[in-house]
Amino acid sequence: MTSPPVGRRERKKAATRQAIADAALRLFLERGYDQVSIRDIADAADVSTTTVFKHFSGKEALVFDQDEHREAALTAAVRRRADGQSILDALRRHVLDSWLPLAAHPQMAEFTDLVDSTPALRAYSERMWTRHTDALSAAIADELGVRHDDLACAALARFVLQIPVLARGRPDRRAAVEALFDLLAHGWEPAGRPPGG
Secondary structure (H helix, E strand, O other): OOOOOOOHHHHHHHHHHHHHHHHHHHHHHHHOHHHOOHHHHHHHHOOOHHHHHHHOOOHHHHHOOOHHHHHHHHHHHHHOOOOOOOHHHHHHHHHHHHHHHHHOOOOHHHHHHHHHOOHHHHHHHHHHHHHHHHHHHHHHHHHHOOOOOOHHHHHHHHHHHHHHHHHOOOOOHHHHHHHHHHHHHHOOOOOOOOOOO
């Protein structure tokens, strides 16, 4: 099944949104988040400040411009998984396919430093991850036919969303992601203890 063609207007809107986000990130990395205004971003993207606010709810949202797409992709990984594929395996595949290329991006270290060093961005990021946890937990609950407040679903969603954070500083990120999903799938055994001991 093919997707319907995207119209010219939608393509232009997407291109404008991307140009604004790219200009904002470039300026934030060059000058620091607090030293850049919405007017600076609008000027760099050659749009009005009104246009910036048509596409983004605020300055923090400019940094996390793929937020909605990432949440939709997470829930789709659960809801549209292949027949016979477990929820955990679908999420493992999603993290490997989407996060590993992102983590290898040449600007990722700069981006992480920007977020970690800016209190407003750290706070926004934490709220964003909470929203993602709620959405992912609800998708898992729906697939299992349980209530949205199911503790196991919420815990699994939270743990899965922490995997990129835990794997970020490891020399072999793929191996770290695999090990963390194995831990979720098979449980934890302390180092040096025999299984079941």
